[in-house]
Amino acid sequence: MCSLCGVLGGNEHWTDAAARPGVFTRNVERIDRRRERARRVAAANRVLAAFGMSLSDWQGSSFVLATRTGKSEIVEDLGHLWPAAERLSGRACDPLDPDLIRRMEEDGHG
Amino acid sequence: MADAPVFTPVHLLTGFLGSGKTTLLKRLLADPALADTAVLINEFGEVGLDHHLVERIDETMVLLQSGCVCCTVRGELADALRDLHSRRERGLVPPFTRVVIESTGLADPFPVLSTLKSDPVLRHHFRAGSVVTTVDAVNGLAQLDTYVESNRQAAIADRIVLTKADLAADGAVPAALMARLAQINPDAVRHVATADGPAAETLLGDTEAHRAGKLQSASGFYCDAPATLLAADGTAHRSAISSFVVAVDGPVDWTGFGVWLTMLLNRHGERVLRVKGILDIAGEERPVAIHGVQHLVHPPVHLAAWPPEGRGSRIVFIVDGLDANLLKRSFDAFARAGKTREGAQPEAAAQVRNVQSS
Numbered sequence: 001m002c003s004l005c006g007v008l009g010g011n012e013h014w015t016d017a018a019a020r021p022g023v024f025t026r027n028v029e030r031i032d033r034r035r036e037r038a039r040r041v042a043a044a045n046r047v048l049a050a051f052g053m054s055l056s057d058w059q060g061s062s063f064v065l066a067t068r069t070g071k072s073e074i075v076e077d078l079g080h081l082w083p084a085a086e087r088l089s090g091r092a093c094d095p096l097d098p099d100l101i102r103r104m105e106e107d108g109h110g
Numbered sequence: 111m112a113d114a115p116v117f118t119p120v121h122l123l124t125g126f127l128g129s130g131k132t133t134l135l136k137r138l139l140a141d142p143a144l145a146d147t148a149v150l151i152n153e154f155g156e157v158g159l160d161h162h163l164v165e166r167i168d169e170t171m172v173l174l175q176s177g178c179v180c181c182t183v184r185g186e187l188a189d190a191l192r193d194l195h196s197r198r199e200r201g202l203v204p205p206f207t208r209v210v211i212e213s214t215g216l217a218d219p220f221p222v223l224s225t226l227k228s229d230p231v232l233r234h235h236f237r238a239g240s241v242v243t244t245v246d247a248v249n250g251l252a253q254l255d256t257y258v259e260s261n262r263q264a265a266i267a268d269r270i271v272l273t274k275a276d277l278a279a280d281g282a283v284p285a286a287l288m289a290r291l292a293q294i295n296p297d298a299v300r301h302v303a304t305a306d307g308p309a310a311e312t313l314l315g316d317t318e319a320h321r322a323g324k325l326q327s328a329s330g331f332y333c334d335a336p337a338t339l340l341a342a343d344g345t346a347h348r349s350a351i352s353s354f355v356v357a358v359d360g361p362v363d364w365t366g367f368g369v370w371l372t373m374l375l376n377r378h379g380e381r382v383l384r385v386k387g388i389l390d391i392a393g394e395e396r397p398v399a400i401h402g403v404q405h406l407v408h409p410p411v412h413l414a415a416w417p418p419e420g421r422g423s424r425i426v427f428i429v430d431g432l433d434a435n436l437l438k439r440s441f442d443a444f445a446r447a448g449k450t451r452e453g454a455q456p457e458a459a460a461q462v463r464n465v466q467s468s
Contacts, residue, residue: 015364039365043363047444093377
């Protein structure tokens with residue numbers, strides 16, 4: 001677990017703090033919270049597809065990151081996602097990689 | 111003790127060797143406004159403080175062996191802060207409402223900030239306050255040219271204090287140094303130190319609201335001249351630290367932005383010295399301010415209103431050797447991808463404008 005990513009303990013990651021319903025609240029608005037998690041899964045999967053991986057919600061509390069061969073790992077939040085993704089795929093997940101950017105641009109247009 | 115804040119701000123005073131940190135600290139501590147301040151100095155006994163609390167921290171940098179190279183945590187700093195907190199709770203020391211840490215001249219300021227965020231005890235009782243960096247008006251330019259530490263200290267600062275201006279030629283801070291600092295860190299407020307200024311409250315009177323407000327101040331967030339580092343004669347500086355603004359028309363998807371920024375910081379965190387800006391989030395009326403230092407991102411703050419410049423996202427990046435155009439393109443690609451699947455406002459796809467006139 002990387003303490004410098006501000007994610008030790010796995011709670012209160014900065015991406016959890018948006019004023020959209022279901023983001024701040026944990027005890028009420030269950031449906032909103034699940035919907036927000038689903039959005040995150042979808043957003044992450046758009047990128048993870050480039051690395052042959054996918055993310056899914058796990059019991060509304062964590063996420064499961066999996067490769068096509070079935071290697072999987074539980075991650076707490078977006079802060080933990082990328083170190084785990086690099087570990088499982090054995091590749092650097094670099095948003096500044098021109099090939100990845102091109103892929104994301106094509107995905108955006110198509 | 112009753113008036114001790116829930117989260118005690120920890121301010122960091124840094125600056126290159128001999129740039130006047132201790133002199134500034136001495137003067138600040140004489141100010142009654144700082145009477146309730148605990149001070150940590152990592153050189154032993156430089157300032158005699160009777161009713162203040164002086165702790166000594168060795169320059170021990172502990173590298174955790176858990177496999178993550180970015181996890182440098184200053185064990186002794188954490189111990190010292192925990193001890194201070196414990197003794198305050200037990201009433202053994204006067205209730206202090208802020209902590210000032212004076213680091214050594216060669217220290218990278220970032221691990222101190224990360225300690226606050228990563229320690230399981232500290233992060234519930236302390237929060238990062240201002241980073242104040244002293245820059246020597248006489249030798250500062252040479253130090254910036256020579257030492258990467260000096261650049262990092264200036265780049266991470268919330269406030270820069272220019273010292274020894276009275277020793278400089280003409281008794282003023284050289285314009286070249288001011289311009290250089292404006293390039294390294296366009297959004298830091300620059301103060302020139304005099305015998306009785308800047309005031310302690312100006313430098314250390316930091317609150318969350320203050321930080322949010324600061325983002326919108328004329329001298330604060332909107333950089334006048336973000337720039338890559340080129341000297342006046344057009345040659346590149348030795349250090350590759352540069353700043354630029356990414357401006358986006360149309361709303362940004364928070365989820366897509368979160369995916370993008372966490373991915374960027376995971377891979378390039380140590381090279382992203384600073385991320386600071388306001389975002390126009392889809393579905394949000396008010397602007398959201400974000401503020402990050404390397405791997406550490408502060409919780410976003412909602413601002414009361416849009417600045418006079420109008421609605422729109424503007425993010426200042428201060429980076430060490432990253433390609434600005436690639437980063438802008440990456441932001442654009444990820445923000446756009448985050449929107450199309452939702453089918454919302456396809457015509458408002460975020461277009462990155464290059465504010466830096468090229």
